[in-house]
């Protein structure tokens with residue numbers, strides 16, 4: 001009896017491990033690596049990084065103001081997406097795919113953009129500088145000494 005149960009566990013264990021590993025791999029594959037960028041809104045301005053990287057980006061928009069706000073974004077490949085209204089103290093996430101270019105962000109609540117709730121964000125631009133600054137270190141002639 002006791003031996004049988006132990007044997008059963010020994011037989012089942014590799015299967016459990018295999019299933020576990022497979023589900024981990026699936027989870028890793030299905031989750032797109034979206035960069036998270038925080039955006040803060042209050043009366044009457046929008047705080048966000050001036051430059052962002054191209055790719056799938058989750059804008060985490062926090063309303064730190066006392067009024068209801070929202071965030072609209074429009075630019076290359078993004079034909080106006082909106083978070084919808086965000087109550088004071090709340091936040092919403094808006095996922096967009098950014099391409100190189102300039103994006104406009106603003107609060108669509110009437111009057112708010114005119115009062116200053118708008119921002120411009122640049123994506124990409126001069127990204128391909130990697131590799132050019134190598135300095136061709138031949139190795140042999142260390143002239144610093």
Ligand SMILES: [Cu+2]
Nearest residue numbers: 069107109112
């Ligand atoms: Cu607003």
